[in-house]
Amino acid sequence: MQLICVDELHKSFGDLEVLKGVSFSVKEGEVVAIIGRSGSGKSTLLRVLNGLESFGDGIVNIDGKRVSGLKADLIPLRLKVGMVFQQFNLFPHLTAGENVMLAPKVVKKESREHVTELAMEMLERVGLADKFNAYPDQLSGGQQQRVAIARALAMRPKVLLCDEITSALDPELVDEVLEVVQRLAADGMTLIMVTHEMRFAREVGDTLIFMHQGKVHEMGAPEELFTRPQTPELASFVKSVL
Amino acid sequence: MAYQFSFEAIASNWELLARGVALTVVLTAIGSFVGIIIGTVGAVSRAWTLPLLSQVFTVYIECVRNTPFLVQLYFIFFGLPALGVKLNGWEASVLTMVINLGAYSTEIIRAGVMSIPKGLLEAAESLAMNRWQALRYVVLRPALKNVWPALCSQIVIVMLGSSVCSQIAAQELTYAANLIQTQTFRAFEIYLTSTLLYLMLAVLVRKCLNQIGMRFIERRKA
Ligand SMILES: Nc1ncnc2c1ncn2[C@@H]1O[C@H](COP(=O)(O)OP(=O)(O)O)[C@@H](O)[C@H]1O
Ligand SMILES: [Mg+2]
Numbered sequence: 216m217q218l219i220c221v222d223e224l225h226k227s228f229g230d231l232e233v234l235k236g237v238s239f240s241v242k243e244g245e246v247v248a249i250i251g252r253s254g255s256g257k258s259t260l261l262r263v264l265n266g267l268e269s270f271g272d273g274i275v276n277i278d279g280k281r282v283s284g285l286k287a288d289l290i291p292l293r294l295k296v297g298m299v300f301q302q303f304n305l306f307p308h309l310t311a312g313e314n315v316m317l318a319p320k321v322v323k324k325e326s327r328e329h330v331t332e333l334a335m336e337m338l339e340r341v342g343l344a345d346k347f348n349a350y351p352d353q354l355s356g357g358q359q360q361r362v363a364i365a366r367a368l369a370m371r372p373k374v375l376l377c378d379e380i381t382s383a384l385d386p387e388l389v390d391e392v393l394e395v396v397q398r399l400a401a402d403g404m405t406l407i408m409v410t411h412e413m414r415f416a417r418e419v420g421d422t423l424i425f426m427h428q429g430k431v432h433e434m435g436a437p438e439e440l441f442t443r444p445q446t447p448e449l450a451s452f453v454k455s456v457l
Numbered sequence: 458m459a460y461q462f463s464f465e466a467i468a469s470n471w472e473l474l475a476r477g478v479a480l481t482v483v484l485t486a487i488g489s490f491v492g493i494i495i496g497t498v499g500a501v502s503r504a505w506t507l508p509l510l511s512q513v514f515t516v517y518i519e520c521v522r523n524t525p526f527l528v529q530l531y532f533i534f535f536g537l538p539a540l541g542v543k544l545n546g547w548e549a550s551v552l553t554m555v556i557n558l559g560a561y562s563t564e565i566i567r568a569g570v571m572s573i574p575k576g577l578l579e580a581a582e583s584l585a586m587n588r589w590q591a592l593r594y595v596v597l598r599p600a601l602k603n604v605w606p607a608l609c610s611q612i613v614i615v616m617l618g619s620s621v622c623s624q625i626a627a628q629e630l631t632y633a634a635n636l637i638q639t640q641t642f643r644a645f646e647i648y649l650t651s652t653l654l655y656l657m658l659a660v661l662v663r664k665c666l667n668q669i670g671m672r673f674i675e676r677r678k679a
Contacts, residue, residue: 265583294586304580308598308676320586321594350677363580370584 218243218275218374218405219264224273226259230360232414233259234270235429241374241422245404247439248416256447257409260426261376264407278373294322295370301379303359305351311362315369316410318420322370330369333382337365341395344412357388361395375399377408393419413456417441465640467650470633478654479634480547484629485616485662487551491556492507493608500600501561501592504570514563521560522641527621534625550622550629554615561611568607569600602674611668613659628656 219241222338228233233256241247251259251304262268262345263275266282266289275282278295282288283375306314315334340342341361351359358437370447377396381389393415400406400419416423416437423437425448433449444450499518502510521529533556534549536641544552573596575643581591601608623632634651 243583267579267582289582290585290587293583298580298583300576300580300583302574302576304574306577306580306595308602317594318581318586321590322585366584378624381551 216243217241218278219407220274220276220307221260221264221270222274224260224263225254225277226263226268227271233268233429234263237426237429237431239424239431239434241405241407243373243405244263244403245421246299246400246419247422247424248420249347249407249409249424249426250411250413250452251415251424251432255426257426258378261298261378261407264338265296265376266292275398290322294370295373296375296376297367297370299360299363299367299380300379301382303351303363303383305359305362305366307351310348310350311354311365314320314351314362315366318366319369328389329379331425333369338362338371340368340398341365342391351352355388356384357391358385359379360392363393364392364395364399376412379405379409379411381410381412381419389448411456413441425452427452460645462646462649463643464646465587466637466643467646470637470641472631473633473637474650474654475477477630477651478598478626478658479627481616481619481658482518482662483593484554484619484622484627485612486527488558488615488619490610491555493562493566495555496562496566497597500566500570505569505588518560518563521557522564526553526557526615526618527624529556530621530625531673546622546626547628549625550627553622554575554619558612558615561615565604565607565611568598569602569604570596572603573600598674598676598677602670605666605670605674609663609670612666613663616662617655617659630658 217240221240222238224234224237237256237260239403249260251257255265259268264277269284277292278340280291282292292305302376306317309317312331312334315337316330319330320327321331335344335347338347341364343358343361343365346358351362365420383394389412393412396406396408399420420437421424423435423440424431425433425440433444433446440449440451444453465471499514501507502514514673530549530553532630533553534544534546537544578591578597581595586594620631622629623635626632630651634647641647
């Protein structure tokens with residue numbers, strides 16, 4: 216079943232058209248890796264899916280509901296679509312546990328006992344149960360990003376968007392985050408991730424999307440795309456990153 | 458001719474002075490508390506340019522920041538009765554302090570709100586929080602924390618400035634000092650004492666505010 220359907224999506228910032236007719240769809244449980252040069256519109260695409268950016272022409276369907284751009288529809292949309300950012304964006308005044316508990320508590324009005332249990336469960340899932348009471352500035356970048364993942368998961372989204380979530384990390388901290396994502400994928404979580412980790416995209420992704428100048432330039436099985444790129448643009452991109 | 462120092466005038470009037478100190482503290486406390494609430498509302502209105510509210514606050518801040526405290530005090534005490542608003546010296550002083558600190562803390566807290574990285578707000582939004590939830594649970598505490606030292610300084614400045622409330626017979630510290638001086642003519646001793654009292658007050662208030670900051674804004678467990 217299609218969880219996300221994007222059809223001829225256009226998005227401009229003023230005169231600058233950033234997305235020029237993007238179309239693709241994502242099945243439940245599918246792991247989609249998006250690659251492409253800086254400025255090709257990858258972040259903008261994810262932000263549209265989460266309602267952080269409005270869009271112009273085109274249709275975006277998520278879980279059977281058309282994304283309208285109306286303010287009132289934003290909250291229901293974001294309840295289904297979680298997001299993890301490059302810069303972690305943990306709430307600095309709250310502990311890891313409180314970061315995870317906050318949204319379930321204030322948005323879903325779940326009870327204190329329940330959210331505490333939930334936070335513990337989510338932190339366990341990312342291997343940080345012992346950091347429940349640690350503040351973000353007491354955690355490494357990799358640990359902060361794992362807390363951010365736990366925080367997004369605690370809202371039980373149907374799909375998790377990850378925008379270059381390892382790009383701000385020291386190289387030795389990348390793997391611990393990727394491992395967590397890999398486990399999520401294995402557990403059947405639907406994932407759309409923009410990444411520069413080509414090996415990861417190849418091994419974990421079910422589908423690879425190559426974005427180029429605001430369009431889906433090539434799309435298909437990662438192995439296929441990496442070994443037999445159909446366009447010179449992807450060929451040269453693959454060459455430049457490998 | 459040697460001046461004979463005598464602190465007898467202070468000793469026999471210590472209750473008046475103590476009362477003055479207490480009133481200065483209460484005046485500052487009310488002014489700060491209500492002022493910071495007004496300042497928070499104003500800061501958010503201005504930072505998010507809420508229609509109408511942000512304009513109202515802009516005018517309010519410009520009026521307060523560009524006029525002397527004493528004139529504001531006179532306006533409220535002597536001027537407002539013309540409009541049927543009659544306040545005694547104490548009430549007028551409280552109101553002026555609140556208006557004053559409200560305006561200054563709006564600007565200070567606004568800087569704090571603007572200092573919060575956009576990413577934090579987006580993270581809150583992506584977790585399905587609405588703007589008000591994001592403000593209350595995510596933005597406000599880090600914002601206040603960032604500007605708390607500036608806010609404390611402003612509170613101390615306004616507390617010291619509140620000495621002019623003696624001009625409209627609010628019985629705060631300077632009023633008490635003036636009163637004792639007119640009765641005993643011991644100007645040196647009395648103003649030396651009140652100077653030291655203000656100094657002590659400023660230091661203590663700053664310490665208290667730091668504690669409040671740690672306790673309610675920082676609120677860290679480890
Ligand atoms: N808020 C914005 N305002 C104006 N231009 C933007 C904004 N966000 C992104 N852009 C522009 O849109 C283009 C695509 O950006 P982005 O989606 O971030 O690309 P990517 O994530 O692939 O590097 C870039 O040219 C960028 O400068
Ligand atoms: Mg990007």
